[in-house]
Structures are given as C-alpha cells and as structure tokens.
Amino acid sequence: MLQAIFYKEWLKLRLCWMIALAAHVAVVVYLLLSLRSTLMASGVVEVWATMIGRDVLMVNLLMYLPVITGVAVALCQWLEEMQQKRIRLTLHLPMDYTRTVGAMLGSSLVCLCALFALDAGLLAVVEQLWLPRELVWRTFLTCLPWYMAGLLGYIVTSWCILEPQWSMRCLNGLIGLPLVALCFLTAQPACYTTMLPWLVLLLVAVIWLPFYSVYRFKLGKGL
C-alpha cells in the first residue's frame, strides 16, 4: 500500500520536482560560475580577502529558493487533494490515516532534503576547488537555515491547505508565516549556529501540525 502511495505521489508531483531540480541546479551553477568569474576578474587574493574581512559569501541568491520550493511542492501536493475534498478518497484507504498522510508528507520531505543536499553538495564540491575549507564550511552554515526554511515552508503550507476551515486556515497562516520568517532574521554568514538546535526542535514540533489538520478534516470541521 505504501508503495502505491509513493507511486501516486510521484505521478502527481514529478513535473513539480523536475522544475524544482532544474531551478536549484540552475541557481547553484549560476552561483558557481559567478564565483569563478569574480575570482578570475578580481583576483583570488582580493576575493578571499573580501570574503574573510567583509563577511561576503556570494550565495545570497540561494536565500529564498528553498522556501519557494517547499511552498510550491506543498501547493502542488495538497491543493489538488483538497479540491472537492478529494482527500476523502485517500483517507478511506484501508490503512490508518496517519500512516497515509505520514507517507505523503514523508516522501516530499525526503525529496526536499535530497534536493537541498544536492544543492549544498554541489556547492561544497566545486567551491573547495577554489576556496579554503573554512569558507566552504561557512557557506554551508549560512545556507543551512535557508534549507530549514524550505522544510518549514513545506510543512506550514501543508498545515494551512489541509485545514478544512477557512478561519482556522488564516490563523494557521498567521502562526506559520512568522515561524518560517525565523530563518531569515539575518543574512550575516554563519550567525545561525546557536539557533540551529532550536530550529530543529521547531521542525520536529511543527511536523505534527498537518496531521492535526487532517484529524479536524476527518471530524468533519468546515464541511
């Protein structure tokens, strides 16, 4: 049954994932080419000195991409399900609804993590050819809260869409949006290292919220 759910999710989201993959690879390749051209044009010594002395990392273009991806995946995954309450069919499968919804959420979260890992991996592998390990690690630490925002954006959007009542949907949005914004309080490199454990805790907490929306849906709220 789980395999069938994963296959259904793949059929539903494959175009979305392809576009997301293309967008992420394009942005990362652009960032790397841009770094390479700056290194060639301005000189390696000057670029290193700027990156070390002025807290510049040249990856700011990546900042909002993960959260846009997370929100887009959630919209593609759940909007269709919520139109004419089609999700009722899914919830009537001979399987506990928490497992069904968990498999749907889990498959997307795993794919998002894989996409973000590809981003970070590609950046790290190529950057380490031109930059010292300290700057590569700093780039990773800077991007990490943006990837967290991608996961939070996906979960919060899913929570809002799955909520059956419009009033509660708005309230969820009012709570969820600031939680995602927590990942964008500063653009200073590596300044989220003390916040990362709290963001992980937040992620573990909010992952239950879409289940609460589905629970309310099953109770018949908003029908």
Add this chain to the structure above:
Amino acid sequence: MKNLKYLVIVLAVIVAAWLLPAFCQLLLPYAYRPPFVIYSCLDSTFIRFESQENKQMRYVDFRGREFSKAEADSLLPLFSYRQLLAEGRLPDSLYGIALTPKLIQQNAFHFKTSPKQLNKPAVGLYTMFESASGNVDLTLPPDVFRLTKDGIEFVDCETNTVNRAKSLSFSRELTKHGFIFPVRLIWGNGSTRKDYDNGFLLTDANDQLFQLKMVKGMPYVRKCENAEIVKWKNVFTLEPANRKLIGLAVSEDNRLFAVRSDATLAEIGIQDTSFVHCTSSFGTLSYNPQEMQITIVGDLLHWTVTLYTATDSRYYAVDADDFHLVAAEVVPDPQEPLSQRLMRWLLPLRLHFTSWQTQMVKPSLNDDF
C-alpha cells in the same frame, strides 16, 4: 491527535511573545544615544557634545556649565586643533610641550569596538601583511593562514594549497619563543587602510601574550612581558600613528591593559573608584568586551575612554603616558519613557532572537537591552 491543539496554542504564544513586542517597538521607537564626551586637559573636566532638536550642538560639562563653540574649542586644543589653527588660536605650547599640528596629529588615535563586533562567528583565516615592505601602502599578501592544533598553516590563495615551508618556519619561530600551541586568542587588523602593520596579538595555551608579524618574509615574534599571571579574554591590535602601542588586552577579570611597543604591559587605571563622581550604584568599574561598547579617543596628553553599558555610560580620562586615572564620571541612562515601561508591563513575556550585543541569532526571554 486532539491534544495537538495545545501544540498550536504553544506556537501561537511563541509567535505572539516575539512579534507583539517587536510591533510595539516599531510603533513607539525609543533609542537613547549617549552624547559624545571628551576630556578637556585645560579645564580638567569632561565636555559633552549634546545635539539638540534644532540640530545645534550644545557644549556642557558635568557640573552644568555651558560653553559656546569657540569656548569648547579653546578648552579642547588637542581635539579641535584644526579649527583653532584655522582661526589662528592654536596655542604655541601646552604644559611645556611645543605644539605643532604634526605632533598633535601623530599622537591622536581612535579605537572603537562593540560586543556585536566581537560576538560573531570567526572565519578562522587571517591575513599576515609584510610589515617592512618599504612601501607606504600595504598590499594584500598572496596567502592567508589558519590556526591548527600544533601550529599555524599558510594557504596559498592561487593554488588553495598549504605552503608547508612557510607554515613550519612561523610555527617553529613561535615555539622557539616559548609559545605553546594551540593559539587561544588572536587579533589582527586585516585592513590595508592603515599606515603600517603591527601584525597579530595572540595568546597561547598557557595564556602567555605574544606579538607575531612578518618582517621581510620572515616571522617576527615577541613575548609580552608581564609580572602578573593574567588570563586573557580579548586582545586587540592597534596601529596608532605615534607607534607607541601594539594593542590592548583585556583580562578574564575585565581589566584593561595597553600593550606598549616595547612589548610591556601597562594596566589602564579605569578601575580606580576613588575618582568616580556618581551617586547611583554602578556595580564594578571594569570593561567587559562581551557586554560593553568601548571608544577610546586618545591625544598627546590623555585618553578619553568611554564604556557604554546596558544601563549607563562611563567616562574615564587616563594619562596618555602611564595610563593612571585622571578623572571619571558614571552617568546612568535616562529613565525610559512611559510607553516603554507600559509595554513591558502589558507584555510580560518578550521573546527576542537578535540583540545589540551579538550578531548570533538565538532566543532570549525578556532581555530587552
């Protein structure tokens, strides 16, 4: 599943505790900016530069005396020398020292740092300039160095590979002077916009203080001698025009030391409470770099050291030669406006993620400073 509504409530409380105080601050902004204060060597008093609502500057001392701009300039000949020179009013000598603009300029220096500049993640890479290139302008070296467990390691920028010979040479020179790796604290000025380079001040595993710089491509190491055994908390390299100092060092117990150019240490006497004119309680008189902003405006005769804490501003005048305290004032910040106190009362739970004391993002509760 129905218990998950409590999770939603908890998240809503967290969001409200963060956003409501932030919105209140946006609606009713309040920021106290202490005036610029400098010590007058002629009047033996501090003079405050207070900007007024009509954009005019008001010059007053802590005894309430008010001065005109011309009077203030006269009382601060080493600070306002350019104005006095333009007006033909610069005295020929001061306390037996013949004054020339060059002498005043050479002995003037400015240092400023704040907790926000210090409390941020270090990159872990440093630029070692050539200190004796013979050129007036400093140029960026072709490599940077990192600290390792048992030495320092130079990385060539063009090839991104370690220069083993140079790394070994610098590490050995440090060890030869009694340096015990790993490096615990390090500070250098990585800017090329300076007159010359004093290299780095660094402390070793045993809290001994050293100066390290590169002279003609070779390592130059000096151990800073100090009779006391001091644990260091922060070190700062300085490059003043008169070349009398290498830097500043702050001990674990928040005492401030000047590192002279002969690598000796002299404590800056800002802890001498007998000089302080303040009736309110101000705790201990010491400089905690992690919590206070410091500015030092130095001239030929005195340094005006200002410490901005979360609750008051502390002004010290110290002798520029032996750093003994000449005068001190502690001025508590004015009481916050009613709107701020009301906001605190109405919102007993205030969650902050950013602070004026650090660049790191981390949650803190009711820490409004």
